[in-house]
Amino acid sequence: MSDRRSRPEMILEVAGLTMRFGGLTAVSQVAFTACRSEITAVIGPNGAGKTTLFNCITGFYRPTSGAIRLHRPGELPVDLHTLPGHRIARAGVARTFQNIRLFPGMTALENLLIAQHNKLMAATGWGIGAVLGLSRYPKAEREAVELAKRWLEATNLLERADDPAGALPYGAQRRLEIARAMCTEPALLCLDEPAAGLNPRESEELARLLLQIRAQGTSILLIEHDMGVVMSISDKVVVLDHGKLIADGPPAAVRADQKVIAAYLGEGDEDEDVPAEAVE
Numbered sequence: 466m467s468d469r470r471s472r473p474e475m476i477l478e479v480a481g482l483t484m485r486f487g488g489l490t491a492v493s494q495v496a497f498t499a500c501r502s503e504i505t506a507v508i509g510p511n512g513a514g515k516t517t518l519f520n521c522i523t524g525f526y527r528p529t530s531g532a533i534r535l536h537r538p539g540e541l542p543v544d545l546h547t548l549p550g551h552r553i554a555r556a557g558v559a560r561t562f563q564n565i566r567l568f569p570g571m572t573a574l575e576n577l578l579i580a581q582h583n584k585l586m587a588a589t590g591w592g593i594g595a596v597l598g599l600s601r602y603p604k605a606e607r608e609a610v611e612l613a614k615r616w617l618e619a620t621n622l623l624e625r626a627d628d629p630a631g632a633l634p635y636g637a638q639r640r641l642e643i644a645r646a647m648c649t650e651p652a653l654l655c656l657d658e659p660a661a662g663l664n665p666r667e668s669e670e671l672a673r674l675l676l677q678i679r680a681q682g683t684s685i686l687l688i689e690h691d692m693g694v695v696m697s698i699s700d701k702v703v704v705l706d707h708g709k710l711i712a713d714g715p716p717a718a719v720r721a722d723q724k725v726i727a728a729y730l731g732e733g734d735e736d737e738d739v740p741a742e743a744v745e
């Protein structure tokens with residue numbers, strides 16, 4: 466009998482993924498893998514299909530064809546391409562968005578507790594346990610607050626725990642979004658342009674945070690235009706151009722790839738050139 470357990474090193478497998486919008490093929494036959502406890506970056510010029518790929522992985526779009534599988538150690542692979550978004554989140558995939566989507570009127574701490582709503586509801590036995598006086602809620606609530614505080618500390622936001630999320634500076638809101646995603650204790654954290662709008666100091670702080678998240682065992686899939694961040698922290702870089710995968714490998718190899726250079730030069734956007742200084 467064949468052993469269908471996941472290979473230990475792989476967390477995400479994308480195979481023959483295609484997404485069409487009417488006559489437009491935004492993602493075409495894309496295939497790559499992301500490894501456990503690694504940072505995998507997805508880069509490419511504007512319109513290359515990065516966000517569409519992310520939306521397929523996180524369940525916002527149902528791909529036209531192909532497969533996306535989550536491999537967790539010792540478990541059967543999960544076919545993410547067949548699941549709705551909330552089931553994908555429950556399977557262990559968390560995401561942040563290009564545009565910040567916090568609850569601005571709630572405090573930073575409350576935003577992190579909301580992220581743990583499912584866990585807290587389960588602790589009440591979805592209400593039934595509470596009626597019977599069997600609720601494990603107080604303990605679960607204490608643990609949820611502990612976890613939230615741990616991530617507020619990791620993101621340097623502990624002092625702002627009671628401030629409304631909407632009152633935080635932009636860079637702090639970006640970090641809070643990551644903290645919120647981490648409070649769901651994901652196996653795979655998907656980040657859509659987390660460095661967008663950050664100043665160089667904030668980008669460095671973000672890079673350190675992502676390395677810390679990787680060090681504690683969470684795998685990261687990252688769409689990012691900031692090549693300084695991508696090249697300095699990624700274990701692997703996947704490059705899309707016009708919906709197709711054109712390169713896939715370690716940062717230094719990808720940066721030297723002629724197809725990648727041509728794709729970025731073709732775009733004529735100085736900001737997005739793959740910078741020489743970003744590669745050690």
Ligand SMILES: Nc1ncnc2c1ncn2[C@@H]1O[C@H](COP(=O)(O)OP(=O)(O)OP(=O)(O)O)[C@@H](O)[C@H]1O
Nearest residue numbers: 486489490491509510511512513514515516517518
């Ligand atoms: N919902 C949609 N309906 C129709 N076309 C779409 C939709 N979403 C994306 N597209 C098209 O698919 C292509 C890929 O877009 P996508 O946003 O995935 O690229 P991207 O690499 O994320 O770009 P950027 O770096 O500018 O964010 C583009 O031509 C875009 O116009």
